[in-house]
Amino acid sequence: MSSTSEKTPVERYNPKVAEPKWQEQWLLNRLFACANDDPRPKYYVLEMFPYPSGRIHMGHVRNYTLGDVVARYKRARGFNVLHPMGWDSFGMPAENAAMEHKVHPKEWTYANIAAMRKQLQSIGFSLDWDRELATCDVSYYRHQQKMFLDFAKKGLAYRKASKVNWDPVDQTVLANEQVIEGRGWRSGAVVETRELTQWFFKITRFSEDLLEKLDSLTGWPEKVRLMQNNWIGRSEGLMVRFALDGESAKKAGVEAEELTVFTTRHDTLFGARFMAVAADHPLAKAASEHNPELAAFCDECRRVGTAQENIDKAEKKGFDTGIRARHPFDPEWTLPVYVANFILMDYGTGAIFGCPAHDQRDLDFANKYNLGNTVVVCPEDQDPETFIVTDTAYVGDGRIVHSRFLDGLSVADAQEEVAKRLEKEEFNGAPVGTRRVNFRLRDWGISRQRYWGCPIPMIHCEHCGVVPVPETDLPVTLPEDVTFDQPGNPLDRHPTWKHVNCPQCGAKARRETDTMDTFVDSSWYFGRFTNPHLETAPLDRATCDHWLPVDIYIGGIEHAILHLLYSRFFTRAMREIGLTALDEPFNGLFTQGMVVHEAYGREAGGHWDYILPEDVRIEFVDNERKAFHRGDGGPVTILGIEKMSKSKKNIVDPDEIVGSYGADTARWFMLSDSPPERDVIWTEEGVQGAFRFVQRVWRLVHELKARAGNAEINPQAPFGPVGLSVRKAAHKALANVTDDIERLRFNRCVAHAYDLANNLQEALAAPVNSEAHLDAAFREAAFILLTIIAPMMPHLAEECWEVFGFEGFAAAAPWPAADRALLQEDSITLPVQINGKKRADVVVPRNAGAAEGEALTLAVPDVQRILAGRPPKNVIVVPGRIVNVVA
RNA sequence: GCCCCUGUGGCGGAAUUGGUAGACGCGCUCGACUCAAAAUCGAGUUCUGCAAAGAGUGCUGGUUCGAGUCCGGCCAGGGGCACCA
Numbered sequence: 001m002s003s004t005s006e007k008t009p010v011e012r013y014n015p016k017v018a019e020p021k022w023q024e025q026w027l028l029n030r031l032f033a034c035a036n037d038d039p040r041p042k043y044y045v046l047e048m049f050p051y052p053s054g055r056i057h058m059g060h061v062r063n064y065t066l067g068d069v070v071a072r073y074k075r076a077r078g079f080n081v082l083h084p085m086g087w088d089s090f091g092m093p094a095e096n097a098a099m100e101h102k103v104h105p106k107e108w109t110y111a112n113i114a115a116m117r118k119q120l121q122s123i124g125f126s127l128d129w130d131r132e133l134a135t136c137d138v139s140y141y142r143h144q145q146k147m148f149l150d151f152a153k154k155g156l157a158y159r160k161a162s163k164v165n166w167d168p169v170d171q172t173v174l175a176n177e178q179v180i181e182g183r184g185w186r187s188g189a190v191v192e193t194r195e196l197t198q199w200f201f202k203i204t205r206f207s208e209d210l211l212e213k214l215d216s217l218t219g220w221p222e223k224v225r226l227m228q229n230n231w232i233g234r235s236e237g238l239m240v241r242f243a244l245d246g247e248s249a250k251k252a253g254v255e256a257e258e259l260t261v262f263t264t265r266h267d268t269l270f271g272a273r274f275m276a277v278a279a280d281h282p283l284a285k286a287a288s289e290h291n292p293e294l295a296a297f298c299d300e301c302r303r304v305g306t307a308q309e310n311i312d313k314a315e316k317k318g319f320d321t322g323i324r325a326r327h328p329f330d331p332e333w334t335l336p337v338y339v340a341n342f343i344l345m346d347y348g349t350g351a352i353f354g355c356p357a358h359d360q361r362d363l364d365f366a367n368k369y370n371l372g373n374t375v376v377v378c379p380e381d382q383d384p385e386t387f388i389v390t391d392t393a394y395v396g397d398g399r400i401v402h403s404r405f406l407d408g409l410s411v412a413d414a415q416e417e418v419a420k421r422l423e424k425e426e427f428n429g430a431p432v433g434t435r436r437v438n439f440r441l442r443d444w445g446i447s448r449q450r451y452w453g454c455p456i457p458m459i460h461c462e463h464c465g466v467v468p469v470p471e472t473d474l475p476v477t478l479p480e481d482v483t484f485d486q487p488g489n490p491l492d493r494h495p496t497w498k499h500v501n502c503p504q505c506g507a508k509a510r511r512e513t514d515t516m517d518t519f520v521d522s523s524w525y526f527g528r529f530t531n532p533h534l535e536t537a538p539l540d541r542a543t544c545d546h547w548l549p550v551d552i553y554i555g556g557i558e559h560a561i562l563h564l565l566y567s568r569f570f571t572r573a574m575r576e577i578g579l580t581a582l583d584e585p586f587n588g589l590f591t592q593g594m595v596v597h598e599a600y601g602r603e604a605g606g607h608w609d610y611i612l613p614e615d616v617r618i619e620f621v622d623n624e625r626k627a628f629h630r631g632d633g634g635p636v637t638i639l640g641i642e643k644m645s646k647s648k649k650n651i652v653d654p655d656e657i658v659g660s661y662g663a664d665t666a667r668w669f670m671l672s673d674s675p676p677e678r679d680v681i682w683t684e685e686g687v688q689g690a691f692r693f694v695q696r697v698w699r700l701v702h703e704l705k706a707r708a709g710n711a712e713i714n715p716q717a718p719f720g721p722v723g724l725s726v727r728k729a730a731h732k733a734l735a736n737v738t739d740d741i742e743r744l745r746f747n748r749c750v751a752h753a754y755d756l757a758n759n760l761q762e763a764l765a766a767p768v769n770s771e772a773h774l775d776a777a778f779r780e781a782a783f784i785l786l787t788i789i790a791p792m793m794p795h796l797a798e799e800c801w802e803v804f805g806f807e808g809f810a811a812a813a814p815w816p817a818a819d820r821a822l823l824q825e826d827s828i829t830l831p832v833q834i835n836g837k838k839r840a841d842v843v844v845p846r847n848a849g850a851a852e853g854e855a856l857t858l859a860v861p862d863v864q865r866i867l868a869g870r871p872p873k874n875v876i877v878v879p880g881r882i883v884n885v886v887a
Numbered sequence: 888g889c890c891c892c893u894g895u896g897g898c899g900g901a902a903u904u905g906g907u908a909g910a911c912g913c914g915c916u917c918g919a920c921u922c923a924a925a926a927u928c929g930a931g932u933u934c935u936g937c938a939a940a941g942a943g944u945g946c947u948g949g950u951u952c953g954a955g956u957c958c959g960g961c962c963a964g965g966g967g968c969a970c971c972a
Binding site: 235264347348351362440561672680693696750753754755832835875883885 | 913
């Protein structure tokens with residue numbers, strides 16, 4: 001580059017050279033390796049680990065950038081920071097790849113991991129790679145198998161029959177999310193409801209605790225706590241045992257003498273008109289045996305299944321079993337017992353008493369079968385004699401009516417009265433009523449008919465039943481010689497793998513061929529990171545309890561329930577088997593927004609032909625943004641801003657961005673525009689803006705270097721006006737960034753950095769010939785500027801650090817404290833409002849009281865002009881803030 | 888249906904938590920440099936208005952000396968749950 005100007009232009013900053021250089025230096029100097037026995041206070045930063053799909057996407061870049069800023073900042077603040085990375089590496093896509101590309105899942109997965117590791121390293125995340133783990137490593141999942149056995153011993157893992165979505169073509173269980181419009185998402189086959197015996201984790205043992213401890217998770221977003229609260233779904237009610245009329249039961253061929261229901265509205269017991277049970281209820285099954293019509297009805301109910309759409313469409317239907325139940329307060333009063341399609345077997349007892357007047361579903365049902373209704377709760381503003389219910393049930397509060405001894409009571413009092421009486425009432429030697437807390441939460445079914453997962457270490461023996469694999473035989477490893485040329489579970493059709501001898505009796509037995517849900521793998525990896533190479537146990541208790549809970553856990557909101565709830569369950573289960581003393585795994589939780597991008601397309605024969613952003617050119621025509629195709633120049637429609645997805649082609653590849661602008665630019669842009677919890681819109685202009693700033697910092701640092709001395713700052717030195725303003729700007733920025741980084745307000749940190757750069761540029765342009773200590777002020781300002789950008793743009797900071805010759809690495813430098821004395825001005829300018837509108841300014845001494853403030857305000861010419869001689873009615877002086885004159 | 892969140896310039900957003908609305912960035916306009924472009928630098932950019940001034944944080948009412956912020960009622964957008972007895 002040639003130059004004719006006085007200043008020697010600085011060569012542009014080249015991230016392609018600088019970034020790999022510093023990444024290598026950090027690694028060589030082991031700056032991010034973290035020791036368990038370090039005496040400094042600990043800080044555990046964790047981002048949700050990725051599935052190794054093959055390439056990282058912008059969502060990953062955002063997620064790990066957010067975590068990296070915190071990790072680097074906390075390191076600078078003197079913490080021993082644990083910031084690890086791993087791979088959630090079991091799961092379906094590897095098997096799909098095997099089926100489609102004839103590549104072994106293991107090979108595919110580890111190749112992806114290698115590629116993605118390289119990508120992550122190119123972005124300069126300060127990760128401790130010594131602790132890397134993949135859940136498909138035998139050294140990881142062997143411990144999971146051990147935990148499974150320990151859980152089983154404690155009753156936390158068990159087998160039971162349950163209904164599942166079964167894909168008859170792929171011959172596997174599908175999760176609810178994998179059933180689209182009643183068909184398997186891969187095969188397109190109509191999904192059947194099957195009753196299969198599956199392995200479950202007893203998450204419901206901790207329902208109460210999982211709910212209660214939500215209150216202690218003050219570092220979690222309110223929204224996530226609320227979602228978990230709803231998911232666990234606690235409700236208080238009463239279990240009520242209804243005696244069955246013997247004669248009618250006998251006629252129906254049923255031996256049962258009673259029917260138990262769960263209710264939260266026992267105050268409406270006198271409004272009962274019928275009873276209803278689920279199609280799978282034992283009573284329905286027993287009665288079906290003697291009644292083919294009823295059996296057919298029950299089959300029909302089962303077929304409708306659990307798909308949401310069916311539920312929405314389905315009409316309330318029932319079938320009278322002929323059985324009659326006796327009212328608990330009046331043996332002469334009998335109620336018909338129906339089998340009904342809207343009763344769920346797995347909530348409560350699978351049976352209800354129907355009170356049509358005060359429950360919409362019951363009312364719909366009663367109206368269809370002409371069962372009538374009795375109003376027993378009357379709204380306060382209604383006359384009990386005239387208040388009736390026809391099509392809309394009344395579910396609100398009110399006075400109890402038409403209910404014998406309950407009349408006149410409130411809903412709450414009536415519930416208490418009913419509970420008290422029925423607790424004392426006896427039937428067959430036990431109380432009729434029992435108070436009961438019921439939860440919506442159900443146990444976690446973990447069996448998957450898949451190959452690429454953690455094998456469940458159990459053996460089925462004809463003589464001994466289900467027998468655990470002896471611990472000495474662990475791990476149960478996946479066989480490698482498997483085929484994917486036909487549907488179904490490769491483990492099941494492997495010629496030898498499943499054939500084993502029973503560990504108890506030695507007879508020929510069958511290995512469990514189901515593997516675990518991949519959510520199991522991710523439910524404890526955060527603990528494993530604390531001691532990832534431990535061979536003798538999943539965790540070392542002391543180490544685990546030292547590091548956990550995770551101080552800040554960062555990831556997407558989509559895991560608000562599943563992963564986060566499962567991890568909370570696992571922590572409790574691990575506590576029961578003595579692995580930890582921990583209450584909760586994650587102290588702080590941050591849910592980041594998505595990376596979204598404009599989508600572009602052209603209409604082509606009734607469908608949208610999407611176009612990659614890189615093939616689109618944006619121009620302004622008459623002040624309007626227009627898009628054109630870079631290839632043929634034709635007009636392109638700008639579609640909405642959406643989540644980056646392959647199908648809409650609105651994706652930007654991190655490698656491309658890092659390749660053309662560098663990692664720091666990508667990181668800076670990710671942090672700059674939107675608050676981290678909101679979606680960020682990825683734009684080419686925004687990236688260029690970030691890149692401009694990278695270059696601007698580079699130039700600025702060189703200009704500062706040219707003006708700065710080598711002397712350290714002496715705060716007592718007599719600074720001139722420029723030096724003082726430089727120092728004030730620098731320390732203000734430092735104080736602001738410190739404050740905002742602690743609260744994860746990175747978009748504001750970015751703004752403060754811009755502010756400081758603007759201020760410094762202004763100061764450099766100021767016509768100063770000589771001013772005492774100005775060189776030291778510039779040196780200090782450069783140091784502060786680099787300190788505050790270092791967590792966000794670590795490579796640039798490092799390169800500039802070297803330009804200035806500051807000591808050591810920027811990445812290892814301690815965080816300086818802002819000089820608070822510089823943040824206070826001697827006199828301040830207060831806005832003056834007159835009747836709430838800003839009209840003037842007044843300059844007052846920093847410590848001016850209300851009286852002095854008022855006097856100075858009333859002396860301001862503008863104020864006097866507006867008041868025009870009239871005395872103000874009131875003057876409110878908020879010291880240091882504002883003055884409001886009421887005229 | 889129930890529960891929750893969010894509405895601020897052309898755009899992303901800021902506003903010390905009741906105290907100067909629009910920081911900072913993007914975009915746009917004008918100018919300087921250049922043969923030219925890029926890069927860079929300077930000026931401007933909520934709306935109406937030449938200006939003085941006035942209006943302004945989804946709409947509407949209220950509390951307050953003072954409301955983007957608090958309260959009531961609407962409207963719009965987004966999310967979660969849902970035959971849960």
